[in-house]
Amino acid sequence: MFDHRHNGLPPQILDCARFMNLDMLTTELLCHPIRELTVSIPIRMDDGRVKVFTGYRIQWNDALGPMKGGIRYHPEETIDTVRSLAAWMTWKTALLDLPLGGAKGGIVCDPKILSDRELQRLTRKYIQRIAPFIGPETDVPAPDVGTDARVMGWMMDEYSRLAGKFQPGVITGKPIQIGGALGRTEATARGGIATISEAARELNIQLKDATVAIQGFGNAGANAAYLARNLLNARVIAVSDSQGGVYHAEGLNLEEVTAQKKKTGSVVGSPNTEKLNGDDVFTLEADIVIAAALEDAITPAIAERMTPKIVAELANGPTTPEADRILFEEGVHVIPDILCNAGGVTVSFFEMIQNKTFDAWTEEEVNQRLEKKMIKAYRDVFQMARTSGITMRKAAYVVASERIINAMKLRGWI
Structure with a gap:
């Protein structure tokens, strides 16, 4: 069933198909592009x-x-x-x-x-x-x-x-x-922050003064840093980019870090900070780690040294499958990428609605609708993970797969 023709397919999809014990036809339709x-x-x-x-x-x-x-x-x-x-x-x-x-x-x-x-x-x-x-x-x-x-x-x-x-x-x-939508620029980060807030509520984690470390200081990572500080009242103690990272135990001055990034192209050298090597941002003592940069950034060797309560995947595929297993076994709560970074596509959908109806929503309306969507999706995944005893990642794929499969059945494809 799972042969060479599935090259390029995220392994989580095949793993989900096995878990759900899908038949050959359904699996083939899911595993091949139109x-x-x-x-x-x-x-x-x-x-x-x-x-x-x-x-x-x-x-x-x-x-x-x-x-x-x-x-x-x-x-x-x-x-x-x-x-x-x-x-x-x-x-x-x-x-x-x-x-x-x-x-x-x-x-x-x-x-x-x-x-x-x-x-x-x-x-x-x-x-x-x-x-x-x-x-x-x-x-x-x-x-x-x-x-x-x-x-x-x-x-x-x-x-x-x-x-x-x-x-x-x-x-x-x-x-x-x-015809663009207000709120689109920070939508990915805002959606991710909404899932972190909901995860903290479910896990009884106090967010005020919680420590946050962020890998990546591009659009998603930088916006996540400001939102973590301004909305969650958390302390962003470390951020990194491709050149390295910076750390301050009492919380970074994000405005100074942003100015340094704009001036030099890197956060390294920001005033009143300690320099970090690239991967150090993952292994600091932090309550929340946000992966907002590279694919496969969290390897098994790094996962074994990580101690956060929550890992939020704002990037696509930042955690390898083996590292994901290690984090699960260690009790680290991972908010998977297809959930955590879905704020961008959600606001893109809102833009489609506005274009279709020749309407224009305020940024406040967009943000409220986004938060509602993200919280509902998080709860669906959390419930599936809890009742099935599986990882949040597998639960996310199961919830999504059930909806796709149901639509294919209703349309007579299977």
Whole structure:
């Protein structure tokens, strides 16, 4: 049943299929994408040369509704990476009980070395290539690594040009002035903080003055730091990035850390802090560890040295399967990625609703709706984990899988 054709599939999905004792047909439908697109994108560079880029769009499952997922611009993008992320998106939208499926896309490129003109030409040509397969009611892309609101604006404009009419609903994560949603920038972090708050409530953990260590100080990690301080009244004692980390036992001055990051490109060297090596942020004595950077960052060797009460996965796949088992056996409460970092796709869904109805919600409305969704999803997973005696991660996949499978049955696929 589980053969070489499942390359690129997150192992948690196969583990979930075994746990649920799914039949062959159901497993095959869950483990294979509906469609994989690989496109060649010839672009005339500013110096007159023509360079051919490779782009992908993988659409995993649309049993619950239109597919949803970001587009990455990265020099090391591969089709296996995109497959894995497309599958993750399918389970993430199902877990949040959104009427959406999952997809993912990417272009093999380094956006940092492209001029603005080259980047826009590449973006528009990519949309031309995949336009027949996306749309407001089919597949709605969004920003991811290497892309931003500006790039999404170009994508929406190119699709609208091809369609001959304004189509804001084809893309989310757009600039506010052309149909974007307020609250989207900090949505991933805000959703993660909501799950941490709910976990602390369930586990009787006092959050006031609780210590927090964060790996990653990009958009998600930095916003999580400020929200942990401002909403949870916790003390952020350590943060790190690719260059190293900084620590202060009484709590970091986040404004100074942010200024240092902006000035030098790294948090290292922030005033009145001790320097940390990259992995030290995981093994400090902290109540809460937030993993907001790299995949496979928490290895078995690191997990064996960790002592937090809660690990919150704001990044995709930051904990290896073996490390996850170790943390579970040690009683560490892990909030899995498809739950913890689902705030972004949830607010993207809110953007789709606003585009469809020509409405614009206030940021307060967006945040309230997001918190409600995240708390409901957390409780669904926590209840499944508690009643079944399984990890939070496996429980999340079981809850999501049940919803996808039920939709496939109702549609007559199985």
